[in-house]
Amino acid sequence: MQLLPDILARRAVDEPDRIAYIFLDDNGAEHTTTTYRELHDAAMAVASLLRARCEPGDRALLVFGQSVEFITAYFGCLYADIVAVPVNPPRRGQVQDSTRAVVADCAPTAVLTIGAVLEPLRAVLEPVCAARQWLAVDELPTADTAFAPEVVDPDSVAFLQYTSGSTSAPKGVMVTHRNLVANEEMIRHSFGHDSESTVVGWAPFFHDQGLIGNVLQPVYVGATCIQMSPTTFIRRPLRWLEAISRYRAHTSGGPNFAFDACVARAAAGELPDLDLSSWKVAFNGAEPIRAETLDRFAKTFAPLGFSAQSVFPCYGLAEATLLVSASGKGRGPRLLDADIDALADRRYVAGTADQGHTLVGSGVVLPGESLRIVDPETGEPCPPDRAGEIWVAGDHVAQGYRGLPELSAATFQARIADDAERAYLRTGDLGLIVDDELYVVGRLKDMIIIRGRNYYPHDIEHTVARAHPALRPGSGAAFAVPGRDGEKLVVVQELARDAAADADADDIVGAIRAAVTQEHELAVADVVLAAPNTVQKTSSGKIMRAAARKRYLE
16 A cells, blocks of 8 residues: 555655645745655655654644645654644734644644744743644755655554644544545545646645645645635635636635635626636535535636536545545536425425425545444434434544544444444434435534534633623533525623623623634624523533524524
8 A cells, every 4th residue: 555655755756846736825926836856855854853853653733824834744744654733823922722722632742833933933832832842844954865764554643633622622533544545545536636637725734625635635646736825715715716727727626605705706896817617626515515605606607617517515524534425527516405394303305495495415425435324313224215424434534533532432433233343433414315415414513614614612602601701601502503605603692690780791792702703713793692591501501502593593
């Protein structure tokens, strides 16, 4: 089995001058270009230093913006058999609670970053980070040619992909080298990639879509990737399409909100002079996919050469490395009208004109995996007309959560009566299969997905409760509701019994909004201040978020 470090090393020899990555600035101009040979040499320099100062299996924190240095650091870790831990870099000198929790959980031996920010980063991170080594990867000399990469066990952990967790319990998904190669092959097969399949990406590298899809897949197939920053996309969405047009990209995509953002910006002014006819795989994933979004995008950009058949819904999650199901190149989306009331009861009944809800298919099961729809309460397979929890098995399914054996066993070692020999991953997502197409219809858990990022409600609730002394801890609910441009965040929070009578509601709401924005980089669409004991809880004291959401919508 050829692992990713083997593949990069081979490309550095076989096609040393081929462009691996091009990075664009905010104006779309090229500011960094790296060949496969240059990438390999820089990664070897990182690996040589890491192996001299760390032991195999140690963790290295990767703290970078969207830059080629992140990629060289990541491959340097793979070469040295060091476990990479990508994190969201501090903003404006502030370390997020979630980053602190990741540092505490993974106990890194080394911190990798760039020279320009190393000392400021050390000043804010060192109080919570006991790493012995602080390394600027852009200041390292070229590796000694005598240095040889470690011989890596395919089942050793390559990196930790952390789920959200600002309350002290983040979960580090242990992704092995075998997992990476298996999922990259699934992506190659379903997306129809080869060495000429240019990719344009903007998703953050510390998220699985940005790393597995936009950074590692091009290396796996020997293609070129054009990278722009997430900030550039958010500010100027059409810069994304300009890059696709300019570089004749085969593949690019993002969460559902990205396509809405382009339509909104196009509606606000004249369409730029673009040619999107090269775009064969416009993948849409990482949050609920909306049929109206796909339709609006295809119609808006059809005059610029975009084909509706290029729309490529897909589904995945970090616990399965990235991809689970995909539509197929050139096939276009599959839509299904389902009865709303029946869906709420986890049943599929064809929808009528006044009771129909259009579901967007997330593609088919891919070679090398098993996907089953299972009753989450009984563990029995669901009949074809029933929605159930999506369970997945295959070499791409990660090994579990670092340091959490009981939760790992419950999540990654589920068994089905008619397939007892195989261990399944419980995704926590509800779905059904109709005519071989997977339709994701909801979530067992209360995960909030906004603009392609996952947020755990309890993390947001924890932030909210600490935002102002007039608020009652443990008595708030955070949830998402449909908005004009996708899901939006709503917070319902009880006031404390002894809240000062003169406490200003505007001040309290402002404090909540500011705290959530600072900690989670997320805007709160609506804040509801509630009297004590009005947010419903279970008999064991758990917040009933679904009940709070229902009352809010009513």
